[in-house]
Amino acid sequence: MTRIKNIISNQYHQLNLAERGRIEALRGLDWSIRRIAKALHRNPSTISRELRRGTITQINANTHIFEQSYLAETGEAVYRKHRLNSCYRGLFDHCQTFCNALVTALKARPRMHSVDTFVHQFKTNYPGVVCPSTPTAYRYIDDQRLAIRNSDLPAKLRRRVKRPRTKHHRINKKNLGHLIEERPTVVQARQELGHWEGDLVKGKRVESEPALMTLTERVSRLEIIVKLPNYHADTCLKAFQKNLYDYGTEHFKIITSDNGAEF
Numbered sequence: 459m460t461r462i463k464n465i466i467s468n469q470y471h472q473l474n475l476a477e478r479g480r481i482e483a484l485r486g487l488d489w490s491i492r493r494i495a496k497a498l499h500r501n502p503s504t505i506s507r508e509l510r511r512g513t514i515t516q517i518n519a520n521t522h523i524f525e526q527s528y529l530a531e532t533g534e535a536v537y538r539k540h541r542l543n544s545c546y547r548g549l550f551d552h553c554q555t556f557c558n559a560l561v562t563a564l565k566a567r568p569r570m571h572s573v574d575t576f577v578h579q580f581k582t583n584y585p586g587v588v589c590p591s592t593p594t595a596y597r598y599i600d601d602q603r604l605a606i607r608n609s610d611l612p613a614k615l616r617r618r619v620k621r622p623r624t625k626h627h628r629i630n631k632k633n634l635g636h637l638i639e640e641r642p643t644v645v646q647a648r649q650e651l652g653h654w655e656g657d658l659v660k661g662k663r664v665e666s667e668p669a670l671m672t673l674t675e676r677v678s679r680l681e682i683i684v685k686l687p688n689y690h691a692d693t694c695l696k697a698f699q700k701n702l703y704d705y706g707t708e709h710f711k712i713i714t715s716d717n718g719a720e721f
Contacts, residue, residue, distance in 0.1 A: 472537065473500075473508055478530035481508060485528045511536045550603060553588040556580055560595065561605050573599075573611065638714060645712055648677050652711035656698070658689055671697055673713070 473481075477498055484494045491509070495502040512533025518525050550557075559580065563571045571579065574592045581589050590598070598604050599611070645653045652675075659670040669689040673682040682705070684697050702710055 473504070473533075475530060475534050478508065478512065478533045481505065481512075481533075482528055482530040485509065508533055549588070549590055549594065550598065553590055555584075555587055556589050557598070557604055564606055564610065641712065641714065645676070645714075650711075651675065651677050652709055653677070654710060654713045656713050656715040658686075658694065660689060673701065 477500075480498060481494055484497065489497075491505050492502050494500075495505045498505070509528050512530065513526050513528045514532055515524050515526050517523070560573070560576055563569070563576050564573070573595050577589065577592045577595060580587075599606050599608065644650050655674050655676060657672050657674075659672060661667055661669065666688050669686045671684045671686055671694060673684075674680070682701060684701060686693055686697055698713070
């Protein structure tokens with residue numbers, strides 16, 4: 459059989475309670491390990507290990523002789539117990555030697571170490587013993603997992619740790635539009651009518667004062683001058699629209715202005 463036609467998955471899965479029940483029933487019929495493995499589509503080594511884990515010694519009620527038999531519930535219980543022990547319990551459970559020594563050193567009078575200096579000295583003196591980092595040791599203290607409080611560490615209250623800041627890109631509140639350099643080549647070359655430049659001529663720098671809005675055609679140099687009562691943005695927009703309709707929108711292809719607040 460080729461690998462393409464092989465329907466047996468190579469990914470390993472733990473035995474479930476139903477499969478353990480079948481093993482118990484088939485083992486009661488004196489089936490061999492290989493025969494049970496073939497019936498359950500399992501490796502014989504898997505069945506052998508399961509029988510070793512779930513086999514217990516019982517007294518036969520009829521013969522009163524000790525016998526060894528496999529029980530599915532026993533195999534399931536042993537599996538659950540091993541499963542709990544196989545999980546990683548965290549660094550704190552593996553560094554109790556360090557934690558006890560740290561508490562003793564910080565409560566000594568006079569005290570010779572801070573948390574940072576003790577961590578470095580402990581790593582140097584006991585390279586084979588599990589030792590957390592300085593920030594982790596401070597976190598254990600903050601979480602009250604050690605017999606030390608922040609009030610026992612005067613320098614801890616003044617300690618400022620720089621946290622990584624999330625970068626964000628500020629979006630401009632004002633849409634500045636396209637750049638002048640992005641205008642088509644025909645506009646830059648002044649070879650076609652209908653391309654205008656707009657500007658605002660101000661007297662006093664007060665928004666309520668009158669101003670002049672100018673529109674200059676780039677080829678013919680024709681200029682339109684409109685007096686505005688003020689240079690608010692809505693006033694300039696209305697003046698733009700009025701001139702477009704008065705002179706005809708077909709004569710205005712592109713109008714370029716600066717990025718002033720009024721535009």
